[in-house]
Amino acid sequence: MSGKAFPFLLVFLVPFSVLIGWSLGGAWTFLTPLFVFGIVPLLDHAVGVSKANPSPEEEQALARARFFRYINWACAPVQVCMVIWAAWTATRGSASFLELSGLVVSVGICSAVIGINAAHELVHRIDNSFEPLLGRLMLATTAYAHWASEHVKGHHRNVATPEDPATARLGESFYAFLPRTVIGGLKSAWRIESSLALRRRKRPWSLANPVVTWTAFEVLLGIGLWAFLGFGALVFYLAQALVAVCLLEAVNYLEHYGLERKKAPSGQYERVTPIHSWNADQWLTNRFLFNLQRHSDHHANPQRRYQLLRRFEESPQLPTGYAGMVPVALVPGLWRRVMDRRVAEYRSWGAQSR
Secondary structure (H helix, E strand, O other): OHHHHHHHHHHHHHHHHHHHHHHHOHHHHHHHHHHHHHHHHHHHHHHOEOOOOOOHHHHHHHHHOOHHHHHHHHHHHHHHHHHHHHHHHHOOOOOOHHHHHHHHHHHHHHHHHHHHHHHHHHHOOOOOOHHHHHHHHHHHOOOOOOHHHHHHHHHHHHOOOOOOOOOOOOOOOHHHHHHHHHHHHHHHHHHHHHHHHHHOOOOOOOOOOHHHHHHHHHHHHHHHHHHHHOHHHHHHHHHHHHHHHHHHHHHHHHHOOOOOOOEOOOOOEOOOOHHHOOEOOEHHHHHHOOOOOOHHHHHHOOOOOHHHOOOOOOOOEOOOOHHHHHHHHOOHHHHHHHHHHHHHHHHHHHHHHO
16 A cells, blocks of 8 residues: 555655756756646646545555655655755845845745654654644644644634634635734633643643644754854745745635534534545645645544545535636635635535435
């Protein structure tokens, strides 16, 4: 079953595109956004979709195949090296403003794909301490390590409800969603971890709180870049992190847009089902994103590793993969024309199926 892991190595084309773009110089430094949001969506259309689910026997073999984990783990050194190399490169030589801008955007996209998305797979693991730690380290390269706390302990509990800052509301533009989810996510992470610290009879502002610990680590990382590579390296680190976070939240925006869980008279929300996440069957983008587009199964079974995620027939389906939908999300009028009708259809279908 290790052979089925090889297509997931395609994810490393993203950092490779950063290096190629920089070596070519000029406008080619924007090769990564062209590749991710231009070429990949076109290839999605050419390659097509995959609706196949692993059989129970295949699941057992896939679960045992450790090469899937190794690919995920390999993203960590690639991500760390990419950020350090790019920060060093940005402060050396005579690159133009255009080239530096292209490097920031390209590395930011790489950080979202190689850093945040790969880290997302790791921070969910509860069967070992190594993978969550590695995931937090990767998130720190985007100054967003607190997101692990909110995502795992907050978003997965509150998804598709008004209590979830990471669920976009029907009619809400990405530009309204972005500050709400960033600020709300930070507040949620602090509330969650502070409460857990108090239960353990620890002070919320102590290192017993992961939000404090990892924020301190991110500050030290920034200071280290400044000390060893110069102030420009710190600016670069923060700029690429901003791009990465915006891309992460753009994906969050489209993953649950307009979908709602019904609230019972008791005040309890219905359980999370496959109809509460937008999915996409595009084979290629799923290889780049570790099957993130099989999002319904991820929410139903957050401990299920990426190679085991399944599609559900009743899951809401996007018209194309995430790589093609992110640019649409950045144009509010176009997004609403594409998505609001689909939301209404799935809400109606969901109400009838309950």
